[in-house]
Amino acid sequence: MKDFVFCNPVKIYFGKKCMQHFGNEAKKHGGKALLVYGKGSIKKNGAYEKIVSALKKEGIEFVEFPGVRPNPVLSHVRKGIEIAKKEKVDFVIAAGGGSVIDESKAICAGAKVDFDVWEFYEGSKFPKEALPLITVLTLPATASEMNMGSVITNEENGLKLSMGGEVLYPKASFLNPEFTFTLPKEQVVYGTVDAISHIVEPYFNHTAEYNTLSLNIADGILKTLKTECENILKEPENYNYRANHMWAVTVAFNGLVRAGLGRNEFPNHAIEHAISGLFPDVAHGAGLAVVMPAWMRFVKEEKRDLLIRFSDNLFEKSVAYPDEAITLFKSWLSSIGAPVSLKEIGIEKENIPQIALKAYEIIKNWALNKDFYTVENIEKILEFAL
Amino acid sequence: MKDFVFCNPVKIYFGKKCMQHFGNEAKKHGGKALLVYGKGSIKKNGAYEKIVSALKKEGIEFVEFPGVRPNPVLSHVRKGIEIAKKEKVDFVIAAGGGSVIDESKAICAGAKVDFDVWEFYEGSKFPKEALPLITVLTLPATASEMNMGSVITNEENGLKLSMGGEVLYPKASFLNPEFTFTLPKEQVVYGTVDAISHIVEPYFNHTAEYNTLSLNIADGILKTLKTECENILKEPENYNYRANHMWAVTVAFNGLVRAGLGRNEFPNHAIEHAISGLFPDVAHGAGLAVVMPAWMRFVKEEKRDLLIRFSDNLFEKSVAYPDEAITLFKSWLSSIGAPVSLKEIGIEKENIPQIALKAYEIIKNWALNKDFYTVENIEKILEFAL
Helix, strand or coil: CCCEEEEEEEEEEECCCHHHHHHHHHHCCCCEEEEECCCCHHHCCCHHHHHHHHHHHHCCEEEEECCCCCCCEHHHHHHHHHHHHHHCCCEEEEEECHHHHHHHHHHHHHCCCCCCCHHHHHCCCCCCCCCCEEEEECCCCCCHHHCCEEEEEECCCCEEEEEECHHHCCCEEEECHHHHCCCCHHHHHHHHHHHHHHHHHHHHCCCCCCCHHHHHHHHHHHHHHHHHHHHHHHCCCCHHHHHHHHHHHHHCCCCCCCCCCCCCCCHHHHHHHHHHHHCCCCCHHHHHHHHHHHHHHHCCCCCHHHHHHHHHHHHCCCCCCHHHHHHHHHHHHHHCCCCCCCHHHCCCHHHHHHHHHHHHHHHHHCCCCCCCCCHHHHHHHHHHCC | CCCEEEEEEEEEEECCCHHHHHHHHHHCCCCEEEEECCCCHHHCCCHHHHHHHHHHHHCCEEEEECCCCCCCEHHHHHHHHHHHHHCCCCEEEEEECHHHHHHHHHHHHHCCCCCCCHHHHHCCCCCCCCCCEEEEECCCCCCHHHCCEEEEEECCCCEEEEEECHHHCCCEEEECHHHHCCCCHHHHHHHHHHHHHHHHHHHHCCCCCCCHHHHHHHHHHHHHHHHHHHHHHHCCCCHHHHHHHHHHHHHCCCCCCCCCCCCCCCHHHHHHHHHHHHCCCCCHHHHHHHHHHHHHHHCCCCCHHHHHHHHHHHHCCCCCCHHHHHHHHHHHHHHCCCCCCCHHHCCCHHHHHHHHHHHHHHHHHCCCCCCCCCHHHHHHHHHHCC
16 A cells, blocks of 8 residues: 545535535635536526526626536636636636536636646646635536546647646535436446546556555445446436436545555546547547557456456456456446447547557656557557457 | 535545654644643554654644543543643644544543533534644544544543534544554454444444445445454554555545435444443443444344345355344454453443443433334343343
């Protein structure tokens, strides 16, 4: 087990009635908010109305900033920062999924500095202060509501990079499973795949030699994600299925599983970020479903025991070889409707070199193992995904 | 799944080198500390020296307050509060196990009020402010280092009661597994039993009808506790075994497992608090090892499925009846050296009525189900433990 520092101060208000606390929490952070959201699904699922009525009741002014897109882009972030500065907002409310929350974190940090926010993502600057952030989650996927990370795509160069910092933890996050009842099936599937990938990365890529706790907890979260995703697809308005799924997605990437595992690598994310950075219509979860089994095939010898453990836990069925484990995982991904090949997400063999080059840039930016994840090896992984 | 609010802001510094951060963390909280500890084991395991040298290096004054006993008592708490007030300390450092931390929390809250600290435990007052607390854990058991609870015994009436409140979360806790290398075997065993009981209570006593996540995570923590306790007993100076055990004990009772389970009852704790309140030489973990299997026998019909699940997970062996599950658990407790009968902890049949009456008082004080846990039923449970 490796040394670690763990502190996750996010206050989670969870459940059917959680929005009752919204006004009270919001007024702690000031009298004027920037309300960030996407294409307006929050006006259908009930979140918008609850937020606006609570703000009005507390006399909190707010400026709306809609239009965040999936795989949020730098140009829109910059607009948000401009508005936050001009309007002198005291805090930011992110209402939506991981894209809205990640963009809001960028606005929170960007509003406090005079330089371009992209410097945080390039790694030349580190966020030291930020506007307070409250999130209202409507799409469980990234766990951004309970962590300090943010991923943004720079559409000028197709680079999708991340930043992190303690000042980016939301002050509070509101998780009402009922807001997820209206999500399209594919978003449930992609959200689940994303959450599974947040476990897969530390599960397979860590430096601690011996860590029973993190892997045992990871096994428990993985089981819940699988069961509840299947349950939701059959019965989308079952509150308990939605609630367990939503909370499992959040807990999957709030720092707990990673504690004590030492340095984590994120190769699947690096490769997927290259894909959705270059092909912004590919959902992050869809890209991950394609990359993970291919990556597993590439590392199947060195990760043999972990692959068998992962599969035995998830599928409650003992396998003898890593190939069987990968086949089971891939079949299950297909069964819930996730793509498992590049072709299914509209990417051809000829796109591979370009993706591999971009992924290698991200590998370097994240200081991952660039001697192992060479352009050539990334191409091999992508070929397994054809 | 039930609605919940979850926020655990404790900063955990974990590992071999964690004390490097101690001075830096301490100076955030002021220039003068009260250093609370027990009978001096911290002078053998290395914690005392690390703390004192860091305080000196940072120029932080400190007053020592040793002598906390297992099952910490109100009279000693009151002395600590007097000293904290007289010396005008800015913060408190608890160096030891759960007893030292619980007593320190009492001092932190008591130092801020003019009335008697026992009023918090009786429930007539609620702690609204407290001195900042830093803990250095040397005995993994209660998870007090990462929660907001405190248990104190009033030796005037033998009542062992608890209080809780957000202001009682430690600001930071330092967990160096090496400090636990010198613990006597029985403390490892009792600490493990205590941690298991922190999972057992919400596992079996909750109101949520459906919660896959908490129970799946609980299963993972339970497995780690069992494995690492067995490993430590064989190889006490294996760092990885100690580290996984220490962190599992902390995570077992930091609020995560309980989130979403609804109202929890703590019948095993209520009965055990009666035992160790009246017989202060009984270690809390020893009392729990005696009570849990007896309590399980009493509720075996209504908790049938959960008992089988609990056992199947922990012993990786499928059982058909709850009695088999209880027998396996009891045998395992014996195998690690925990007592499983009242006789083994020096309590006779004739003591049962007195314990049952005291337990019933605690049941009422905690607002548990007093219609189910009547004096008569508590006596039945205790008779199963003979």
